[in-house]
Each structure stands twice: as structure tokens, then as C-alpha cells.
Amino acid sequence: MPFAFVKSLSSPNVIYDSKKQWFGETKEGVKQYAKEFQQSKIKIMLKPQIWVWNGVYTGTIKMKSEDEWRELEQSYEDFILVFAKVAEEINAEIFCIGTELEQFVINRPEYWKKLIKKIRKVYSGKLTYAANWDEFKRVDFWEDLDFIGIDAYFPLSDQxxxxxKDFEKGWQPHKNEIIQVQSKFNKPVLFTEYGYRSVNFTGKEPWKSDRIEGDINLENQQKALQALYNQFWKEDWFAGGFVWKWFHNHKEVGGEDNNRFTPQNKPAELTIKKMYENSK
Structure with a gap:
């Protein structure tokens, strides 16, 4: 997931592949780590992503003038085509053309359709876009992509x-909407991100990633993941998903005193392992 940066929600300049970034977010870093993944027979979705410097939600990135929109379009195109070429070079199975950029997508629909065509000229694999859970119904270019991509942080329960059973019941209205969009475009659905923190009320606002400690609830995380698998994994139109968040230094992360998203070294890890073993 190579990040690019913008200074504010109205800044049109996308900054990327900088020496100030972590190595893994640069072109050369992506290539190096891709080799390591592929040696372990791990398939790759390359997902370049924008980060606003003060951490606000990227879905509200919006320019103040037509000139600024055009500047953003060119800057984003430069960024995304660089990594589309990297994706082709490393033989990534999937390339994600953007993540949670709702206002950019809504306000510039023709730009995105043209951008997809340009990406396909340099990348021969499958394409998706990672729409936020409350955005995917309003994306109008699914027909031009290979997967309907959703960052699946749907609210499931206030408890x-x-x-x-409560978690599964909470999925029903969201699943119905997903089925409607899937049926309209006849494309498989891919959860470009999914996951839950090991905390109380994990189903209420699953997207929250604050750093508050405490309220550890390992069982909540495990049940929420199991509910997702029960509801989606056997559907013919469902292509799978990417767990948020998995770290390379497995022995040093997660654990029963950790309330973050990672399922590593928690009961949820066994749930994931069992699900994949049963899917073989």
C-alpha cells in the first residue's frame, strides 16, 4: 500500500515516491517486497492510497475551482500511472485505482472513466476501486472495472x-444493498479492506481507529469476523477480501492485550486460519 500525501482537503498536489517516506511506500520498496511475497506464494493487490497530512477523511477531498480540479486530476494521474506500471512489472494480480475518494469520484465522473482506460494501457491485470462502505452505491464506473471494491466497515450492532447471530443480523440490510449493486453491474464483489478491532462495541463504528487503550474484547473481534465469513464467503458473486491489518513481524504484534485491528496472536487469527483451510 504505497501512500501519497496531500497537504489539505483542497490541495491539488499529490506527493509520492519521496525519500522522506518509508521505503516500502516507494517504487523500489514495492518491487522489493513484492518479490518476498511472491516467494511465499502470496498474491498481490497493489493499492496506492492518498493520506491527508492532518489525518482527515479522504472522501471529502474537494477542490475550490475548476483549475484546481484539473491540477488534481493531472497530479493524481501521474501518481496512479507510476504505480500501475509498477503493478505490471511485479505481475500484481489486482491493481486498485483509488481508495475512499467519494467527492473526487462524484464531482469528476468522466475523469475516472478516462483514467481507467489509461491504466489499462499500462497494466494488464484486474482492476478495482476501494469504495468506502457508505460510498459504493454511488460509484458509476463499476462497469469499467473487474471487481466492485468495498472497504467493508459497515456498522453491524450498537451492543x-x-x-x-446479532452480528449476522446486522449484515442483512447491507448485504441486500451489495447484492443490488452486484446484480446491476454483474461484477464480483471484493472487500478491499475488512476487519474489526478487539474492543467493546466493535460493530458500532468499525472504521474507528483511535489510539485509546483498554476495553479489550477479543471475542467481539472473533465473532464479527466469523459473521462476515458466514454471510459472504460461500456466495458465488463474492471474490474474497483483504484483512486489515496484518503485520510482517508476526511474533511481535497483536496478542491478548492488544485492542487494535490486527487479528494476529488473538483468537480471531484461528478463525481466519480455519476459514481459509476450509476454503481449499
């Missing part, structure tokens, strides 16, 4: 510690 402190829901049952598995």
Missing part, C-alpha cells in the same frame, strides 16, 4: 458484546 457492547453482540452474539454471532
Amino acid at each position: 457492547k458484546s453482540p452474539t454471532l
Whole structure:
């Protein structure tokens, strides 16, 4: 996930592949780590992503003038085509053309359709876009992509510690909307991100990633993941998904005193392992 940066929600300049970034976010870093993944027979979705410097939500990036929109379009195109070429070079199975850019997508629909055509000229694999959970219904270029991509942080329950049945019940209205969009465009659905923190109320606002400690609830995380697998994994139109968040230094992360998203070294890890073993 190579990040690029913009200074504010109205800044048109996309900054990327900088020496100030982590090596893994640069072109050469992506190539190096891709080799390591492929040696372990791990398939790759390359997902370049924008980060606003003060951490605000990228879905509200919006320019103040036509000139600024055009400047943003060119800057973003330069960024995304660089990494589309990297994706082709490393033989990545999937390339994600953007992540949670709702206002950019809504305000510049023709730009995105043209951009997809340009990407296909330099990248021969499958394409998706990572729409936020409350955005995917309004994306109008799914027909031009290979997957309907959703960052699946849907709210499922207001309860402190829901049952598995509660979590599954919470999926029903969202699943119905997903099915409607899938049926309209006849494209497989890919959860470009999914995951839950190991905290109380994990199903209430699953997208929240604050750094507050405490309220550890390992069972909540496990049940929320199991509910997702129960609801989606056997659907013919569902292509799978990418767990948020998995770290390379497995023995040093997660654990039973960790309330973050990672399922590593927690009961949820066993749930994921079992699901994949049963999917073989």
C-alpha cells in the first residue's frame, strides 16, 4: 500500500515516491517486497492510497475551482500511472485505482472513466476501486472495472458484546444493498479492506481507529469476523477480501492485550486460519 500525501482537503498536489517516506511506500520498496511475497506464494493487490497530512477523511477531498480540479486530476494521474506500471512489472494480480475518494469520484465522473482506460494501457491485470462502505452505491464506473471494491466497515450492532447471530443480523440490510449493486453491474464483489478491532462495541463504528487503550474484547473481534465469513464467503458473486491489518513481524504484534485491528496472536487469527483451510 504505497501512500501519497496531500497537504489539505483542497490541495491539488499529490506527493509520492519521496525519500522522506518509508521505503516500502516507494517504487523500489514495492518491487522489493513484492518479490518476498511472491516467494511465499502470496498474491498481490497493489493499492496506492492518498493520506491527508492532518489525518482527515479522504472522501471529502474537494477542490475550490475548476483549475484546481484539473491540477488534481493531472497530479493524481501521474501518481496512479507510476504505480500501475509498477503493478505490471511485479505481475500484481489486482491493481486498485483509488481508495475512499467519494467527492473526487462524484464531482469528476468522466475523469475516472478516462483514467481507467489509461491504466489499462499500462497494466494488464484486474482492476478495482476501494469504495468506502457508505460510498459504493454511488460509484458509476463499476462497469469499467473487474471487481466492485468495498472497504467493508459497515456498522453491524450498537451492543457492547453482540452474539454471532446479532452480528449476522446486522449484515442483512447491507448485504441486500451489495447484492443490488452486484446484480446491476454483474461484477464480483471484493472487500478491499475488512476487519474489526478487539474492543467493546466493535460493530458500532468499525472504521474507528483511535489510539485509546483498554476495553479489550477479543471475542467481539472473533465473532464479527466469523459473521462476515458466514454471510459472504460461500456466495458465488463474492471474490474474497483483504484483512486489515496484518503485520510482517508476526511474533511481535497483536496478542491478548492488544485492542487494535490486527487479528494476529488473538483468537480471531484461528478463525481466519480455519476459514481459509476450509476454503481449499
